Amino acid sequence: MYNNPEQFYSIEMIVVDEEGTTMQxxxxxxxxxxxxxxxxxxxxxxxxxxxxxLNESKYKYVDNKNKLGIYCDTDVYPCKDFNGPIYGFSFTSFKDIIDKTVPENKSIGD
Incomplete structure (x- = not known):
């Protein structure tokens, strides 16, 4: 929170569908x-x-112009038969990190 650094404003996530599409x-x-x-x-x-x-966040973690919001009208149910990619992320290479050529919307991980 802007007026209280001890509180969170939101929890940010990356979601992946069965086709591998990622969205913040x-x-x-x-x-x-x-x-x-x-x-x-x-x-x-x-x-x-x-x-x-539209994803108007200052920090964009995936290459998708849209953002999904989970609000009071949203329902969430466990899915037992997901057929998509388990890890739907596309991390940048170590070389791109060293060369400082990481695209703004690319995640960094190992």
Whole structure:
């Protein structure tokens, strides 16, 4: 939060669908109680009725102009038969990091 560095404004995520399309997503702080027990890292979910709009975030983590918002009207259900890529990320190479040629929307990882 801008006025309180001890509080989070939102939780930012990268979601991947079965076709490998990645999209930045977030849950605003006001909706944490509704979703904190439902969303776990590396688990698969059906996300029903999210809000999708232009990604106007200062930091963009994937090459997708849109962003998915998880709000009060959104429903989240576990998915037991996900057939997409388990790791849908495309990390930059070490050489690009050394050469300082990392695109702005590319994640850095090992």
């Amino acid at each position: 997503a977030n849950v605003l702080r006001r909706w944490f109680p509704r979703f904190e027990q439902l969303l776990n890292e590396s688990d698969c979910y059906f996300i029903v009725k999210p809000t999708i709009g």
